[in-house]
Amino acid sequence: MGKARFLPLSIPYLGGNEERYLVECVKTGWVSSVGPFVDKFEKSISAYCGAEHAVAVSSGTAALHTALLTLGIKENEEVLVPTITFIATVNVVTYVGAHPIFMDCDDYLNIDPVKVREFCEKKCVLLKGKIINKRTRRRVRAIIPVHALGFPADMEKIMDIASEFGLYVIEDAAESIGSKYISGRYSGKHTGTIGHIGCYSFNGNKIITTGGGGMVVTSDGDYARRVRYLSTQAKDSPVFFLHHNVGYNYRMNNLQAAVGLAQLEQLDRFIKIKRKNFEYYRERIEKIPGLRMITEPAYSFWNTWYYSVVFSEDKHPGVREIVEALSREKIQARPLWNLNHTQRPYIREQKYRIKKAFEYFNSVINVPCSIGIRPSDINKVATSIGHCLQEWKK
Ligand SMILES: *Cc1c(COP(=O)(O)O)cnc(C)c1O
Numbered sequence: 001m002g003k004a005r006f007l008p009l010s011i012p013y014l015g016g017n018e019e020r021y022l023v024e025c026v027k028t029g030w031v032s033s034v035g036p037f038v039d040k041f042e043k044s045i046s047a048y049c050g051a052e053h054a055v056a057v058s059s060g061t062a063a064l065h066t067a068l069l070t071l072g073i074k075e076n077e078e079v080l081v082p083t084i085t086f087i088a089t090v091n092v093v094t095y096v097g098a099h100p101i102f103m104d105c106d107d108y109l110n111i112d113p114v115k116v117r118e119f120c121e122k123k124c125v126l127l128k129g130k131i132i133n134k135r136t137r138r139r140v141r142a143i144i145p146v147h148a149l150g151f152p153a154d155m156e157k158i159m160d161i162a163s164e165f166g167l168y169v170i171e172d173a174a175e176s177i178g179s180k181y182i183s184g185r186y187s188g189k190h191t192g193t194i195g196h197i198g199c200y201s202f203n204g205n206k207i208i209t210t211g212g213g214g215m216v217v218t219s220d221g222d223y224a225r226r227v228r229y230l231s232t233q234a235k236d237s238p239v240f241f242l243h244h245n246v247g248y249n250y251r252m253n254n255l256q257a258a259v260g261l262a263q264l265e266q267l268d269r270f271i272k273i274k275r276k277n278f279e280y281y282r283e284r285i286e287k288i289p290g291l292r293m294i295t296e297p298a299y300s301f302w303n304t305w306y307y308s309v310v311f312s313e314d315k316h317p318g319v320r321e322i323v324e325a326l327s328r329e330k331i332q333a334r335p336l337w338n339l340n341h342t343q344r345p346y347i348r349e350q351k352y353r354i355k356k357a358f359e360y361f362n363s364v365i366n367v368p369c370s371i372g373i374r375p376s377d378i379n380k381v382a383t384s385i386g387h388c389l390q391e392w393k394k
Contacts (some may be wrong), residue, residue, distance in 0.1 A: 014259075020262075048190075049198075055227045055228050058214065063215060071197065078140045080100075080167070081101070081143075083342075083357050109308070145171055150175050150176045150207070150303040151300070152301075202215070231249075235247070291389075304369075318362070331367075332368060
């Protein structure tokens, strides 16, 4: 027996035109924050997702930050966010001086629209078309649904609540490029293209990567112009250094866009492979009593970004134990993100009836899901988790 190979959680696959496009950047000298690949990448994302406008930025976090700035969300206002998400979703609310209000999740790890409605109806009042939080007397301005792990959030219910209560909707689609709706009002629409503004991330662990980068999409030309303006230091003259606002250096560069374009060309193939790998995982995992995998909501097509194994019985070894046991087998697994309403910067912020999020936090692990994973790797993960459960039951 040779030494066991380390099985990473999620690594990029760069076997397409990435190298060729990068060489083109170097040879032509277009390596900075403008260039033909930036334009091409924006147009290609726009066409792929069916969004009218796309503006490339330096990260998913920058995309979310400029989205909030563009919609004018500011201090003394509040934004509804899920407690289950990567902390960037919440940090951007703080960047603009606003406050998050934390919400529970549904069975796809997404913000629970039933509790969001309940919060708006019971804990807020509508005053002249503005929704005011009764406890803080602050205005609630927006909601940020996150399509967690690529699972499309229930946008029909979210958009209904938003229009009823006058809220902006910023979709955090950082993890969900390629996911879409297959039935209902938004059938055929991609995640990120339904709310006022949508944000993608191309960080290294996402389904497609630019090394680091993001994209803002919207059907509103004014929003798109504002995002472009704010992300290029709020330049008010193309020649003279005139600035009427505080801007940011948030643009994507041509090298990143070159990689992004090559990745996007492969996205549908990536998803096809990942969906097949998911089915194989599911077959193996669900043979083991006490385990299941989260699958896509019936109304959607899921990009299968991250695979979630759920310990479905009340008693199990615990997420930490299992992640550590797998690590000893050279398998990289991870728990969900710490619930954000329990993180130090947010411990004092308001939360509303959070229950299910704790249950999932205590019973879900994400398992290796790179494009290049082999059936034998999947067998090994399933067998190792099975062993871990057996050992624990003894
Ligand atoms: C990755 C991620 C972000 C941030 O994107 P970066 O490109 O890393 O800045 C935001 N929200 C969610 C849900 C993410 O997964």
